[in-house]
Amino acid sequence: MTDRKKTSEPGIIRLREKGKVAVRGKIPAGVMTAPQMAAVARIAEEFGDGTVGLTTRLNIEIPGIDRRDAGAVAERLREAGIEPGSTGAALRSVVACKGTVCRHGCCDTQGIARAIEEQYGGCVLPWKLKIAVTGCPNNCARVQSNDIGIMGRRFPAFGAGECNGCGACETVCREGAVRVVDGEARYTEEACAGCGDCIAVCPTEAIGVAAEGLRFSIGGRSGRVVRDGVEADGLAGEEEGAAVVGRLLDYFRENARPGERLGDLMERAGVEEVFAAAGMRPRR
Ligand code: SF4
Ligand code: SF4
Ligand code: SF4
Numbered sequence: 001m002t003d004r005k006k007t008s009e010p011g012i013i014r015l016r017e018k019g020k021v022a023v024r025g026k027i028p029a030g031v032m033t034a035p036q037m038a039a040v041a042r043i044a045e046e047f048g049d050g051t052v053g054l055t056t057r058l059n060i061e062i063p064g065i066d067r068r069d070a071g072a073v074a075e076r077l078r079e080a081g082i083e084p085g086s087t088g089a090a091l092r093s094v095v096a097c098k099g100t101v102c103r104h105g106c107c108d109t110q111g112i113a114r115a116i117e118e119q120y121g122g123c124v125l126p127w128k129l130k131i132a133v134t135g136c137p138n139n140c141a142r143v144q145s146n147d148i149g150i151m152g153r154r155f156p157a158f159g160a161g162e163c164n165g166c167g168a169c170e171t172v173c174r175e176g177a178v179r180v181v182d183g184e185a186r187y188t189e190e191a192c193a194g195c196g197d198c199i200a201v202c203p204t205e206a207i208g209v210a211a212e213g214l215r216f217s218i219g220g221r222s223g224r225v226v227r228d229g230v231e232a233d234g235l236a237g238e239e240e241g242a243a244v245v246g247r248l249l250d251y252f253r254e255n256a257r258p259g260e261r262l263g264d265l266m267e268r269a270g271v272e273e274v275f276a277a278a279g280m281r282p283r284r
Helices: 034-047 067-079 109-120 168-172 197-201 238-255 262-269 271-278
Strands: 012-014 020-026 060-066 131-134 148-158 178-181 184-187 207-218
Touching: 020 067, 034 060, 034 067, 060 067, 109 131, 109 238, 148 184, 148 197, 148 238, 168 178, 168 197, 197 207, 207 238, 207 262, 207 271, 238 262, 238 271, 262 271
Parallel strands: 131 148
Antiparallel strands: 012 020, 020 060, 148 207, 178 184
């Protein structure tokens, strides 16, 4: 099972100015309560320079803190329900797009991110590992550039009811995967991105759901080296998705060399081995 031990001083980041640090607080799925925001503002005024930064992984960062106050700041964040972390060789904060509330969302992105955080958040690994969850092919969370990317997909089943030829599905489909011919919708599966938008706009419920779930990509990264992850075949349910993440974290912890990202390990060990460890197959 994944080692849930935490890094020694999670969330404390040295700054350019000698003796000063920033303290990073993890914000699961990037959603804070108003009292948490007020608590962070008070901490920033009391210990920092009165500013609060937001990171690309949806965390907060309070800069300008005296190194000797870092422990007290971390404790104050914990009192507000915010865990310091997302630094060093560990599972970094799971990024989620707004798919839970977004009209395009095909899955509960924030719920999935929170569930992963609750089960594995901050676990110690040979090196950093980044996960992002996005709700639809619009891909606002850019999942392919994460070690583990998770994308919600919903594929249509045409012919589930009476089609009146209104053309709403053709208008909404950016892929050109549906055309109205002779007053009836014609669907091209190979062109479909699985966004589910046609299902939502159909006024007669003529379009059902053929399949929906999570499409994984593995081994992506950004930074000095940029690499897209390899897409998995098929779709996982939300529960199965959490199990896939657990298996990949276990495999990474047991097999990666210090400083090696999951994609580097995949290059060394082979795509087939990593996907087998995840319990999936790569998409061809
Ligand atoms: S990826 Fe899709 S579901 Fe997520 S915020 Fe963007 S449009 Fe909405
Ligand atoms: S699911 Fe999206 S891409 Fe596929 S046919 Fe419908 S609108 Fe087009
Ligand atoms: S939106 Fe529905 S009713 Fe309108 S053309 Fe498409 S399938 Fe037919």
